[in-house]
Amino acid sequence: MPVIVNGVELSDADLERELPLHEQAGNPMREAVTALVLRRVLLDEASRQGLDASDEEGAIGGLLAREATAPEADEAACRRFYQMHPERFMVGELIEADHILFQVTPSVNLDMLRAHANVVLAELLEDPSRFAEVAREQSNCPSAAVGGSLGQLGRGDTVPEFERAVFALPAGGLLPQLLQTRHGLHIVRVTRRIEGRLLPYEHVAGQIASALTAMSRDIAWRQYVKLLVGRARIQGIDLEDGEPERVFSGSAA
Structure with a gap:
């Protein structure tokens, strides 16, 4: 038409x-x-x-x-934005993170995939030491070969929804719920943090x-x-x- x-x-x-x-x-x-x-x-x-x-x-x-x-x-609006979003003006901030990806594709039943991923997450919350082993078995990401390790990540290195979640975690923290991004469902943890410094407003x-x-x-x-x-x-x-x-x-x- x-x-x-x-x-x-x-x-x-x-x-x-x-x-x-x-x-x-x-x-x-x-x-x-x-x-x-x-x-x-x-x-x-x-x-x-x-x-x-x-x-x-x-x-x-x-x-x-x-x-x-x-x-x-105006100046007031700019200063408010700076004060409300300090994470955007940090330099040198890095994390080391691992993840397990359950990829969402058109042929996948999302409800069944989510249920399975939640079972895996519950098991890891009980025994986080098995993270690398489980990543090798379950993850649909190439990082599975190295136990789910994504190496060092800075701001802007990943999609925004993933970044927000992992940069909010403390070192050694395992996110207690699944993280959904445009790539699928993730189980994520942060193994190390390197704190950055805030650039001056000027x-x-x-x-x-x-x-x-x-x-x-x-x-x-x-x-x-x-x-x-x-x-x-x-x-x-x-x-x-x-x-x-x-x-x-x-x-x-």
Whole structure:
């Protein structure tokens, strides 16, 4: 079924060009179509406001600059962010961690996998000394060959959900519940910690201001796009609540 936005049908050529940009998405085809819909909506509005739509990037940028302005981050907001998220401004912080991965694949029954992983976790909570042995037998990660060892990890070395959990554990700590990430279910422990040091606020103030301003701009852009989508005539796809903002945010980043 063709997708038509404000009377204009999206072409196969446009989709072929857009699709490679969304290869990592859960549903690349849908995300690509949604991105094209949003682009068409923005270009139509830019044209309606008299902007030169022959330069598509310039027209969209001009439209957003005019209609979706966002405030610059002030000193107070930057200092609050620094105080609330000190872990983001630590340097030299390292951990040594082990894990056992129960990989989630399309053919796996997640409930059965979770039940099995919880049994294994309960056994290790009773006898943590068997961690390496169990990792070699059970883990779906290449680290199984070395008893589940991931070696030294710094901030940014793993996916965010894994990082948050392991950096919150003390040395020698075994997480008492399963950790679920995009890769599957994990049993994790930290064997060693090397504490870092907090960078002074003055060293990171500019970085914080840039990040907060970008966040504010992103929120303003997403709200504006949602408004335009609500006004547009879109046929051939039903956009889910929140989907346009998510795809637009990902494309803008």
